[in-house]
Amino acid sequence: MHTKSLKRILHRRGKVGMKRRRSKVGSFFMFLGIFLLAAFMAFPLYYTVIQSLKPIDEIFRFPPTLYVNRPTMDNYGEMFRILANMWVPLSRYLFNTLMIAVLGTGLHVILAGMAAYPLAKHKFPGKDLIFAIIMLGLMFVPQVTFVPSFIIISKLGLLNTYWAQLLPTIGVSLGLFLMRQFMEQLPDAMMEAAKIDGATEFRVCFQIVFPSVKPAIVTVIIFQFINLWNLSGGDVVYNEELKTLTQAMSQISAANAYARYGPSMAAAVIMMLPPILIFVLLQRQVIETMTSAGIKG
């Protein structure tokens, strides 16, 4: 339903867009501006890749170059060698990060999705209040609440466990908000029909609502996965074998910045790849979801 209306809009854009008035000079300057901005955005990423491919003599060449003469994968080999010789094997860090990212994403999507459905479609007492509080929660980001969170995690006896990193990520607001806004657009008739056939709300939620909001679910998965992939958890976890890949990678560059320029750039490239790939592959769903994600002023 939703996909169709979006397609129609995209289709019509092609026809109608042509007729709209566009001055050539204006277009030129606007695209010049975009080009300069794009260059600013891309440059640090480009330089990371270039540096990671340079052999050691080119890394320290003066003046520094913006291209690579003899590209090599040495830095990547060196990076994996450093990681292999760390006290805790690389596979453990990778496992930690993946476990937190997969479990945290999965639980958040399912639980927030279950809560989003009644908040979007039912008219129970207290609905507006609950939603308003959850929206307020958008502002209670970790940067603001890490001190009281630390106290709570410590009082619950969760310090220095996987749970300390995992549990707080399940109850964030953003995913619920995105899914709820998307669900609000579903036609009521869809759910009514199932209820007349005797389906419980639980079944309606899982068998009718969830399959109809796939773009929103995919979007929340992307945002949450990227967040958790970048999670470092430094405040609540101290054992080396509980640390995440992000922490391990940052240790490479922090330990000896000069001698390890090459490997730390290689590490940066490796860490950047998963979030970028996920977004490139699933971008369409994200944009479709964001069309419904507005706040009425």
Add this chain to the structure above:
Amino acid sequence: MNNGLLQQMKKYRESYLLMLPYLLFFTVFTLVPVIVAVVISFTEYNMLTPARFVFLDNYIRMFLEDNVFLTAMSNMVRIAVIIGPVSYILCFFIAWVINDLNRTGRSILTTLFYVPAVVGGASWAVWRLLLSGDQYGLVNNFLMSLGIIFEPIAWTTEESAILPVIIIVQLWMSMGISFLSFIAGMQTVDQSLYEAGMIDGIRNRFQELWYVTLPSMLPQLVFGAVMQIISAFTVADVSVQLCGLPSTNYAGETIVTHIMDYGTIRYEFGYACAMSVVLVLLMQLSRALVTKVLSKVGS
């Protein structure tokens, strides 16, 4: 009456059950921390000795005794006042321009502008390298070869350079979720409105933007603004990763880095929580303000 409410609630039993698991996590890990922060902000507490009630002392100390807090506050306001609007307008401008492209061009540029927001910690290493204080640092090298500066500048430790550096790097990574929401918002605008606008005498793209596009995507504008406020007020990682904690003479201190200082280094939780409370209030205030301004759009 009361009976009616209970019956209503009973009727929606399943709705409450569906929300229960999420609300449990939300309450314990998002809501309770804020309540705890408010309570602790009135005490002196370090987790080792029992909390001592001090009422408003922490708040008084913040504004009257802690000079570094005032520095942090003024830095944060400067950062937020620049990054908030600049990034918001840039996000919108870029979304607006690339909306006229075909699908492939739009996807490529969307990805390019969005990616810096998601690579997060992986980019610190390259920024340290670019901003390096010697002539190997590309920024120094470039400016010197153009003759704009004559000796290298220590971008991340030189007091006067710290704040501009933080702002520029933060801008680089700020085309996040609000940018995506604007791109999506542009696509929801009803195309027949543009035709109607042309008939009504809209002459150029800026009139079209003001009278048609902006009012149609107001919900996305508000959502984007809320997201921008949150990220502009919580700038901290850039400062800590590039300039250190603390930075030279606290030139890069923000409220969040100041909270880190007291919360994770000095273990003065009461004071750290009081600062969190002030920060949340500031964010709420600017959110109310911005929402009000945005409601004037297109009129």
